[in-house]
Amino acid sequence: MAGDTRETVVNLVAERMGVEPDQITDDTHFVNDLQSDSLDMAELVIDLEEQFDLSISDEEAQQIETVGQAIKYIEEKQAK
Amino acid sequence: MHPRRVVVTGAGVVSPVGCSKETAWAAVRDGRSGIRTITAFDTSGFDVHIAGEVRDFDPLDHLSKREMSRLDRFVQFAVVAADQAITESGLDLEAEDRRRIGAFIGTGIGGLHEIEAQHARLLQSGPHRTSPLMIPKLMTNAAAGQVTMRKGLMGPSMSVSSACASASHAIGEALKCIRYGTADVMVCGGAEAAVTPMGLSGVQQSKALSTRNDDPPAASRPFDLNRDGFVMAEGAAILIIECLEHARQRGAEILVELAGYGASSDAYHVTLPDPEGRGAALAMAHALEDAGLGPQDVDYINAHGTSTPAGDDVEAKAICAVFGDHAHKLAVSSSKSVFGHLLGASGALESAVCVWAMLDDVCPPTINLDDPDPECCGLNFVPHQAQQRRLNAVLCNSFGFGGHNVSLALRKFAG
Known part of the structure; x- marks a missing residue:
């Protein structure tokens, strides 16, 4: 399941930001590496909410800076 | 004569009869219709099944995937037409004072593709599932704003919206802007992408459209006794207009004068x-x-x-x-x-x-x-x-x- 989450998140990020999935690692930083702006991040949060059927608060979303953090956040939510 | 004369030095087009000057002008001059049966969506249930769609346009030929996802179709048309026009004009933007270059781009409706997509999401999934990009994509001034951002133009910019007169108003107001001395060069014109279910339905219901569905190239017949309405089309065209002195100083090829x-x-x-x-x-x-x-x-x-x-x-x-x-x-x-x-x-x-x-x-x-x-x-x-x-x-x-x-x-x- 963990592997599936990772692959899904990476693919969503790649699709949204127009990069290849193999360019994305856990350490990939949304702002510094992918040049995401606030609108991209807001779109990405909606993508993740839809994909994983969960709700991410603005406060929680602001803590997510890297792809690895996004994967960890979703895995923790799913475990609950 | 006005003290600051204005000339046209470039024109770019994305149209139902081609996405270059050569293809579009040849079709217009030779009278080859660009009206066809609509392919962008299923028109069963509509009275009208024909339009002038832009067919040979792949946004990914001009924009990255991320840029494309952030621009409504009418804005995609506008930025591509603007690129063409600037290229033809020979303007070297790096060498220009871009505080003196602006953009007035008209649209009658704005981002109707985005409005329809997001309205469907609103109804299906609720108010927290619409896109944060919705408003910046659909707003009528998105075309002018995006052109200035892409090209670093810091002169005046705005959209003009007066239905089917929008683009002409934009060009006319841009002319005045140069004459008045506010800018030396203006990127001006219009963009529209309203051949959508809502757009077609709306204009159909106002009884303004031709229903000559069985012979699309014969449907638009201005001044003919048997005309029965207009045919909706989409696309964009952008002109580069500039102060005559500016054009002369940079040795530009002057196409015509925009005189009035x-x-x-x-x-x-x-x-x-x-x-x-x-x-x-x-x-x-x-x-x-x-x-x-x-x-x-x-x-x-x-x-x-x-x-x-x-x-x-x-x-x-x-x-x-x-x-x-x-x-x-x-x-x-x-x-x-x-x-x-x-x-x-x-x-x-x-x-x-x-x-x-x-x-x-x-x-x-x-x-x-x-x-x-x-x-x-x-x-x-x-x-x-x-x-x-x-x-x-x-x-x-x-x-x-x-x-x-x-x-x-x-x-x-x-x-």
Whole structure:
């Protein structure tokens, strides 16, 4: 399941930001590496909410800076 | 003559008859229709199944995937047409003072693709599932804003929205901006992408569209007795206009002079033209006066000529009122017969057609004009085939729902 989450998140990020999935690692930083702006991040949060059927608060979303953090956040939510 | 003369140095187009000057002008000049059965969505249940769609356009040829996802289709058209126009003009933006370059880009409707997509999400998934990009994508000024951001233009920029007169207003106001000294160069024109279920339904319901579905290329027939409405189309056209001195200093190739701009209002009805064409006549008279032209100086008028029963005869009467006997000597044609009605982009594409027509000294035809409507005053509508003619001065007319009228005057540049 963990592997599936990772692959899904990476693919969503790649699709949204127009990069290849193999360019994305856990350490990939949304702002510094992918040049995401606030609108991209807001779109990405909606993508993740839809994909994983969960709700991410603005406060929680602001803590997510890297792809690895996004994967960890979703895995923790799913475990609950 | 105005102290700061303004010239056209570039034109870019994304149209139902091609996405380059060469393809679009050849189709317009040779009268090859771009009207087809709609392929973008399923039109079963509609009365209208035809439009002038932009078919040979892949946004990924011009934009990254991320850029594409952030731009509504009308903005994609605008930025691509602007790129073409800037390239043709030879402007070296790195070397220019970009505080002196602005962008006025009109649209009648704005981001209708985005509105429909997000409205569906709102209804299906609720208010927390609509896109944060929705408003910046659909707003009418998105085209002007995106062009300035992509090109680093820091002069004045805005959208102009006056239905089917939008692009012509944008060009006219940009002309004034240069004359007034606010800018030296303006990127100006219009963009529209409203061939969508909502757009088609809405215009269909206003009873303005042709239902000649069985013969799409024959559906747009301005000034013809058997016309039954206009044909919706999409696309964008952008002109580069600049102060003559600026063009000379940088050694630009000058295409034509943008000599005059006339605007007026019908003050009559939201969709119907004034039956006497008084507003249209006023716009043409203002354009002539602004350009310092007499009626007898005009060789050709690219008419608004949408192919609606209510509009074409009124425009012909307005031309007669302004030009008197000379109305029967000049040529008048409607390029909408070929590419349909691009709504808020129409005036820009037709201005580009006027530029090309003047460069070649050719009046492009009104196709499908088999039986001229006697109510249209028997003018030379250039039926079926282009006519060779020296074009020193031309007018380009655009009239919009709401009763907005614009006429632009172009003059051959003779130094």
